[in-house]
Each structure stands twice: as C-alpha cells, then as structure tokens.
Amino acid sequence: MLWPARTLWLWGIHDDSLSPAARPPSTGPPQGQRRAWLRATVANIAVSGFRREAAWRERLPRIEARYRKAPVDIPALAFSSIVLERCWQIIQDMPGRQHAVASLRWQQGMKQAEIAAALGMTEKTVSAHLSQARQRLIAQLGRDYPFGSDDGEGSSS
Secondary structure, eight states: OOOOHHHHHHTTOOOTTSOTTTSOOSOSSOHHHHHHHHHHHHHHHHHHHHHHHHHHHHHHHHHHHHHSOOOOOHHHHHHHHHHHHHHHHHHHTSOHHHHHHHIIIIITOOOHHHHHHHHTOOHHHHHHHHHHHHHHHHHHHGGGOTTOSOOOTTSOO
C-alpha cells in the first residue's frame, strides 16, 4: 500500500525525493511535538483497547450465565405433568358451572369480570366457584397440590 505523503510526514517519515508538490508545508509543529503527540495518541488508543477488553472479560460470565439453557429436571417435569393431568381430570368431574368457571379461568386465562360476563353471573359468584374449585383440588390432590398455599389465583387480576 502506498501511503500518502502527508501521513508519512505526520509519522515523521521523510523522503527528500518527494516532489515539491507532495511535500508538506514547512509550517507546523516541530518534529519533537509531532512525535510526542503520536506517542500519546497511540498510548491512549492502546489503553482504551485494554479497558474495553477488561470490561468485556468482566461482563462475559454474566452474559453467558443469562443465556445458558437451564438443565431440564426430567423427574420434576414428569411429576408436574402427572399432577397437572390429575388436576384437569378433577376439573372435568366438577359440577357444570364450577367446571365452566375453572376452565375459563385456568385454561383460557380469562379474568373474573370476563367470566361473569360470558356466563351471565356476578363476579362474586365466579369468585365463589373458583374458591370451591380450588378447595376441591387441594382436598383431592393433598400434598401433591402444585400451586402451594391459596395464592389468590382466582382473584380478578
């Protein structure tokens, strides 16, 4: 690659054989100042690169941990699947309106107000049906109840 004469001049590389038109102007900072500026600039670029690399090395473990796939717990997954299937079977065996309310809430993800409007009942009645359905699930599943204590899942939120 051929370097432009001005770039070579800034780096302190001179060739007396350059044509007069290609020579840089005689005005400008003295040679010592140019070299000091060049050294400082190169040092600053190097320091910035070192800092950037250090910051990347510091962040890399957090980035890897965030996007690393969690190991699959096969026994827990199988147990959850079995318990969930039992829950849906218990919901299928519930009385008609209670079954409809539980299905709309937990299968379709509808809110209490939406369920009340769809089934033509008050929100309080929907809340009562959800509470009864939850109590039936707790009673029939016992310690295998997957939702912990009554966490208000039937609330209108």
